[in-house]
Amino acid sequence: MSRALRSLPRNVTDTVRVQARLGGELLNVEPTRALTAEPFEDALPIREFFAWPGKRNYEGLWWSSTTKRHTGFESLLERQYLLNADHDSEVVGISSQPLALLWANGSKDADGRTLRDHAPDFFVRLSNGDGRLVDVRRPDKTEAHQFALTRALCDEIGWQYEVFTGLDGQEAHALTWLGGYRIDRYAPSPDVARHLIEAFIPATSLKAGVARAARSSGVQKDLVQANALNMLFTGRLSVDLRQPLTMDSEVGAVVAVAR
Structure with missing residues (x-):
């Protein structure tokens, strides 16, 4: 069975790659609509969850009444998202750190900084069969260009995309x-x-x-x-x-x- 990655590989090609741990294997493919048929709600975390003394983020496992299993989170805001998703009757499956998006070689943000990869926080399966990628960030920490690229990629694949910034x-x-x-x-x-x-x-x-x-x-x-x-x-x-x-x-x- 494939293991969670300590670091994500660099993409030296001219096309975006999608990596995920599905069915005991490491998937590494170009983004196409064929991915909508893959059970990403059952994907194992693509990268390791890191902890160290003095780390400010609170991490742990959320037991979901929807999936009847634990799902990892890396912050209290991510835990709040899991709480909300567990309450949402449209959500029937969920996985954390479900995949990695390896941006094409030479990708840059609006300020000219190199963009190498992005691991969205969650994937959820909806009751109508649709998939949704979710990024969780505080309102003052949103990464506009990174999220715009992720949204465009989701449109290409046929998934929904959400940036969760917290509940009232x-x-x-x-x-x-x-x-x-x-x-x-x-x-x-x-x-x-x-x-x-x-x-x-x-x-x-x-x-x-x-x-x-x-x-x-x-x-x-x-x-x-x-x-x-x-x-x-x-x-x-x-x-x-x-x-x-x-x-x-x-x-x-x-x-x-x-x-």
């Missing part, structure tokens, strides 16, 4: 709290899930819906509440996360979403 403060706070209920121990049984969906049609307060589902299912209210919070995170119930989340928040059922 209130939304981040609410989603971080809900994220604690994403794990399987809080997931409802099919019977309780059905009672919860029925309890929030039409939309009602979180407190009222939980009480109604607990009565109709015969399950302890505290457990039903945890199940409801799990369903809010996974998208089977909906709430406006731009507003403070309380037991009085209006919650509705999202019947069409299945995770």
Whole structure:
């Protein structure tokens, strides 16, 4: 099986190359629409994650309720992106450091500096089958020319492209709290899930819906509440996360979403 690279190779050709670790092999190809059929959501990180004493970025592993596996991150902002992607019902697969883009020999940015390579932070697979490359940067650290090249390459391949700069403060706070209920121990049984969906049609307060589902299912209210919070995170119930989340928040059922 191919190993993660400590450093990316230099491209001495006149065309862009795409490198990825897929199916136990190191893929090294020109970007074409044929790449849309490759399962990049299962790609292993193309390069090693580096850590050293005094490093300012916080890194670790995020357990995803979407993929049921860990995904690496290299900063708290990247972890926030994973939290948001895990909550997004359109996302069905995700991988970190999924590939390397080796720019053509002689590529330069707007200031004339040589551009050698770029490793986007994430690849996500969407429920409609589309792929999306994602770069995560603070708003004051965006790399306009590098990102423009990446977006153009995604257009050529047939992928979407996103630069994630962070969630609104209130939304981040609410989603971080809900994220604690994403794990399987809080997931409802099919019977309780059905009672919860029925309890929030039409939309009602979180407190009222939980009480109604607990009565109709015969399950302890505290457990039903945890199940409801799990369903809010996974998208089977909906709430406006731009507003403070309380037991009085209006919650509705999202019947069409299945995770």
